[in-house]
Amino acid sequence: MSVEKPPVVKGSTAKGIARFGGNRAAALVPQARLAGPMPWVMAIMIALTVIAAAGGMALTNLTRGAQGELSGAVTVQILAAQPQEKARQADMAEKALAELPQVTGLRIVPQSELDELLEPWLGKSSTGDLAVPIPALIDVQLRGSASEGQLAELRAALTSVAPDARVDAQSGWLQPVFGAIEALQWLALALVAMLATISAAAVWLAARSALGSNRDTIEIVHLLGGTDAQIARIFQRSIGFDAAAGGAVGLAIGMVALSVLGSRFAALGSGLMANGGLRPLDWLVIAAIPFVGVAIAMLTARLTALAALRRML
Amino acid sequence: MIERARDIVTFDNVGLRYGTDREVLSDVSFTLHPGSFYFLTGASGAGKTSLLKLLYLAQRPSRGVIRLFGTDTVTLPRKRLPAFRRRLGVVFQDFRLVPHLSAYDNVALPLRVSGVREGDIAKPVNDMLEWVGLSHRREARPATLSGGERQRVAIARAVIGRPDMLLADEPTGNVDPEMALKLLRLFEALNRLGTTVVVATHDVHLLRKVSGSMIMRLDKGRLSDPTGALRYPPRRENAG
Numbered sequence: 001m002s003v004e005k006p007p008v009v010k011g012s013t014a015k016g017i018a019r020f021g022g023n024r025a026a027a028l029v030p031q032a033r034l035a036g037p038m039p040w041v042m043a044i045m046i047a048l049t050v051i052a053a054a055g056g057m058a059l060t061n062l063t064r065g066a067q068g069e070l071s072g073a074v075t076v077q078i079l080a081a082q083p084q085e086k087a088r089q090a091d092m093a094e095k096a097l098a099e100l101p102q103v104t105g106l107r108i109v110p111q112s113e114l115d116e117l118l119e120p121w122l123g124k125s126s127t128g129d130l131a132v133p134i135p136a137l138i139d140v141q142l143r144g145s146a147s148e149g150q151l152a153e154l155r156a157a158l159t160s161v162a163p164d165a166r167v168d169a170q171s172g173w174l175q176p177v178f179g180a181i182e183a184l185q186w187l188a189l190a191l192v193a194m195l196a197t198i199s200a201a202a203v204w205l206a207a208r209s210a211l212g213s214n215r216d217t218i219e220i221v222h223l224l225g226g227t228d229a230q231i232a233r234i235f236q237r238s239i240g241f242d243a244a245a246g247g248a249v250g251l252a253i254g255m256v257a258l259s260v261l262g263s264r265f266a267a268l269g270s271g272l273m274a275n276g277g278l279r280p281l282d283w284l285v286i287a288a289i290p291f292v293g294v295a296i297a298m299l300t301a302r303l304t305a306l307a308a309l310r311r312m313l
Numbered sequence: 314m315i316e317r318a319r320d321i322v323t324f325d326n327v328g329l330r331y332g333t334d335r336e337v338l339s340d341v342s343f344t345l346h347p348g349s350f351y352f353l354t355g356a357s358g359a360g361k362t363s364l365l366k367l368l369y370l371a372q373r374p375s376r377g378v379i380r381l382f383g384t385d386t387v388t389l390p391r392k393r394l395p396a397f398r399r400r401l402g403v404v405f406q407d408f409r410l411v412p413h414l415s416a417y418d419n420v421a422l423p424l425r426v427s428g429v430r431e432g433d434i435a436k437p438v439n440d441m442l443e444w445v446g447l448s449h450r451r452e453a454r455p456a457t458l459s460g461g462e463r464q465r466v467a468i469a470r471a472v473i474g475r476p477d478m479l480l481a482d483e484p485t486g487n488v489d490p491e492m493a494l495k496l497l498r499l500f501e502a503l504n505r506l507g508t509t510v511v512v513a514t515h516d517v518h519l520l521r522k523v524s525g526s527m528i529m530r531l532d533k534g535r536l537s538d539p540t541g542a543l544r545y546p547p548r549r550e551n552a553g
Binding site: 223 | 410414470
């Protein structure tokens with residue numbers, strides 16, 4: 001060991017210009033990576049968030065599609081008991097409706113189509129002499145949505161030519177269904193918010209645990225002149241890597257779940273469900289979920305570390 | 314910006330207590346002059362480590378005023394403390410090396426914290442390891458080093474940034490007499506380059522081995538300065 005003269009660090013070198021970060025700084029805190037619980041907690045959270053968000057967006061699409069299709073749709077029922085009178089009023093109503101400027105399309109639903117619709121409930125007897133009297137139906141498509149004002153105008157136009165006509169907006173029948181779907185959308189949104197909160201809480205716990213187990217190292221870096229920001233950045237980076245790994249795994253699990261659920265719902269073949277698919281923008285939102293998760297995790301880790309460091313001198 | 318001052322440290326009626334216990338340091342007043350060599354002595358429990366903690370800004374006093382490099386560090390916002398700590402080198406009694414880093418990375422740590430570029434780190438760190446005779450152990454983890462080797466890594470880490478003041482807490486407590494003398498010569502060499510050195514020790518044999526050194530003696534938390542040399546240090550021609 002030489003004792004002549006210690007080596008000199010040049011004054012210009014000692015001036016800090018490089019950021020204390022990257023692998024060199026990360027090495028101060030031992031990294032568990034996939035051996036630790038953090039990535040797997042994040043994977044589960046991200047997978048559940050992907051499923052909840054996809055469900056919420058599918059329900060939104062379903063509602064929008066159905067409401068769009070039904071918003072201008074009106075059903076006119078001719079309730080006359082006598083078949084000849086019913087047919088006469090239906091013809092007169094069709095002509096009267098066709099002259100209205102707000103009507104963009106209409107058709108009398110053929111008797112065969114009605115019989116086919118009712119057959120599962122009434123059987124073949126609905127078509128014979130002993131048939132239950134079925135009203136004549138006219139499907140009307142209005143320009144814009146079927147407001148109360150529009151419906152009143154239709155009723156006024158039909159009063160003289162088809163006194164047995166009853167006018168209803170089709171969307172009104174599905175209002176309870178839309179209400180239930182809306183409740184499910186809010187539930188999906190609440191689930192996403194709760195999962196984000198739980199993820200942040202898990203990161204908070206992980207960051208506190210990491211700070212506790214590395215307290216000696218933190219104190220050394222502090223006493224060597226390390227700033228809170230430098231130390232917080234180390235934990236932020238570490239948690240960020242864990243969250244990114246967990247996010248990738250979670251997204252993969254979520255996509256598999258969506259694929260299975262999608263194929264099951266597609267097999268239902270229901271007209272209503274056909275609107276419940278995901279659009280390109282929805283897939284972008286789903287792909288962004290892991291990134292948002294990583295951002296929340298890193299922000300939480302930084303705030304947790306800074307709060308803990310402020311308690312040190 | 315930290316102002317340059319003639320007196321590197323000034324303590325004025327400083328007291329320190331932990332919690333509600335009695336004061337471990339009472340009415341401590343002294344001044345440290347740039348470029349001087351001080352021994353801080355006293356029996357175990359006299360308050361040497363507590364005094365050093367106040368000096369290396371690990372603790373705030375319960376009362377009194379501490380001026381470091383001309384700035385009152387008692388009321389200084391904590392976000393400004395790192396800049397002061399970077400001007401200090403500390404050799405802890407228990408070394409406090411980062412256990413999962415190599416000797417090289419432990420010595421490099423102050424430079425990295427100070428924002429020195431990676432390319433500018435290798436030479437001074439290798440030179441410093443050579444200076445303390447540990448070039449061949451640069452990749453060794455602290456757990457595989459002997460007590461003396463760890464001590465030298467801790468010293469290399471403390472002086473790598475050319476601190477204005479070096480504080481050493483019982484630096485010879487874990488080494489044999491021969492190594493203790495070598496370490497003392499290292500501190501003297503640094504002192505000759507202008508670094509103020511404060512060595513806390515209970516080894517009275519060391520005190521005679523550095524000519525021109527001043528002695529601060531702590532007894533039950535009180536500093537004895539019978540000659541007044543600490544509070545009113547003599548002017549030194551080569552200091553500053």
